Amino acid sequence: MxxxxxxxxxxxxxxxxxxxxxxxxxxxxxxxxxxxxxxxxxxxxxxxxxxxxxxxxxxxxxxxxxxxxxxxxxxxxxxxxxxxxxxxxxxxxxxxxxxxxxxxxxxxxxxxxxxxxxxxxxxxxxxxxxxxxxxxxxxxxxxxxxxxxxxxxxxxxxxxxxxxxxxxxxxxxxxxxxxxxxxxxxxxxxxxxxxxxxxxxxxxxxxxKKMIDVLPIKLKKTKVTNRYFYYLVIRHKGNVYLKKRTEKDIWRNLHDFPLIETKEKLSEKKLIQTKEWKSFFSNSKIVVNDFSDEVKHVLSHQKLFVRFVVVDVKEKLKGKKEWLYIKEKELSKYAVPVVMERFIKQL
Ligand code: SF4
Structure with a gap:
């Protein structure tokens, strides 16, 4: 041949x-x-x-x-x-x-x-x-x-x-x-x-040999993990909080909203009882304005289930030095994960 x-x-x-x-x-x-x-x-x-x-x-x-x-x-x-x-x-x-x-x-x-x-x-x-x-x-x-x-x-x-x-x-x-x-x-x-x-x-x-559907052979099946992301869109007088993802994880060096990540799905009630939520908002006057529907975002080895929680705070949050405090209308200047960009466009 x-x-x-x-x-x-x-x-x-x-x-x-x-x-x-x-x-x-x-x-x-x-x-x-x-x-x-x-x-x-x-x-x-x-x-x-x-x-x-x-x-x-x-x-x-x-x-x-x-x-x-x-x-x-x-x-x-x-x-x-x-x-x-x-x-x-x-x-x-x-x-x-x-x-x-x-x-x-x-x-x-x-x-x-x-x-x-x-x-x-x-x-x-x-x-x-x-x-x-x-x-x-x-x-x-x-x-x-x-x-x-x-x-x-x-x-x-x-x-x-x-x-x-x-x-x-x-x-x-x-x-x-x-x-x-x-x-x-x-x-x-x-x-x-x-x-x-x-x-x-x-x-x-x-x-x-009628092996078209079988070839090529791959040994390992990719293991997919589920992750549950609750993004906090914390608003204060036209500003929002943002942070840089510095961990060795997906989206390194991109920016995203403060995040509570869990291994299982949480109800709204359970989310506000988590220790992360309490540490973010301890002693702050807040109003939870929206809990978005869940969005599924599929990556090669991970399935993310993402919800956005819009929270208005009366005072600036204290003790969050690593977070950026930026004008909401400037969000589009930052490189963010696409799942977040879609949400921002609807804000
Ligand atoms: S090379 Fe691919 S397309 Fe061509 S006969 Fe074989 S299976 Fe069919």
Whole structure:
């Protein structure tokens, strides 16, 4: 089977017209790759344009404040990607005079750049023969070659990487990598692929053995935790309290309202009996004005159940030095989690 010929031919006929396919500039490719990790193309496109617009060069990105970067990233999730982007941009400027490293091994030394991103940049921009292996590639290879080694085992990762590196085009490694990923995204999709239209239909082991729904195999099921967030929107004379999330947790360095988090759902009555509530409002005159409906917010390993409690206080709260006290109308200037932004828009 001429794997290379078939995949490149399919790509020429079917590839989507995407802006980062028209460039070989590493800054632009890197930006698109980081944005597209864990994000669908349609969702990522506007972010790609707004980043390039606001930070047209790596120097501009390196000079930016983390706050501005997080604000622009708002809504994309996995905020560590944005923090790493910033940190890698600063290293490229300070240690490489603003020039992107050109090899897989050098690229991997940068923060947030792992095997996948290093292979993508080095092959797309510098023609290095390095195969990319992402979720799409695992699916395509496991099905066509009928490989049932789990993709999240050390053995599986090695086997798939070796196979991808055997198959990769020596002449057009970048195009080959784009082709196999695009093939996984458009043709060999997770559910009900249209095999009749597939150039590999005669060779595909998964199809022959009726294993399309089974492959690729993954060992571990992701464990999902439930968390219950009660956000306190504490208002005082047109101002609200806000705090920066500094803990090693989701949304680090974003801002949010003071929070009471519990492991189980609480009624309004139970919430105001918690020790956190009492410590926030001890001796304060308060009026609870609203208890929002519960909003479910799903992250990859967590399900958040979020409610907002609007509380008016007569006096400024004492002893909350780490909290910001800001004008309600200035809330939109802060980078906040998207679930909170939606609530703020209705205020
Ligand atoms: S025949 Fe079907 S399962 Fe096999 S590679 Fe093609 S689309 Fe995927």
């Amino acid at each position: 001429d794997f290379e010929g078939k995949i490149l031919n399919w790509y020429q006929k079917n590839k989507r017209d995407l802006p980062w396919r028209k460039t070989r500039k590493p800054y632009e490719i890197w930006l698109s790759e980081v944005i597209l990790q864990q994000t669908r193309v349609q969702q990522g496109l506007p972010y790609y344009f707004s980043f390039l617009n606001k930070f047209p060069t790596i120097n501009k990105l390196a000079e930016a404040s983390e706050h501005d970067i997080l604000k622009l990233w708002q809504g994309l999730g996995y905020y560590s990607r944005a923090r790493n982007l910033h940190s890698a941009a600063k290293s490229i400027v300070s240690e490489h005079k603003g020039q992107f490293p050109e090899t897989f091994l050098e690229l991997k030394k940068l923060k947030g750049i792992g095997d996948y991103t290093a292979a993508a940049i080095s092959s797309f921009c510098f023609n290095e023969v390095q195969a990319v292996v992402d979720g799409n590639v695992y699916r395509v290879l496991s099905r066509i070659f009928g490989i049932d080694t789990p993709i999240d085992s050390t053995e599986g990762k090695k086997e798939f990487r070796e196979l991808a590196n055997e198959l990769i085009s020596q002449k057009h490694p970048g195009e080959f990598n784009q082709a196999i990923m695009e093939f996984g995204a458009l043709q060999c999709v997770p559910k009900n692929p249209d095999c009749e239209k597939c150039p590999f239909v005669q060779f595909c082991v998964a199809r022959k």
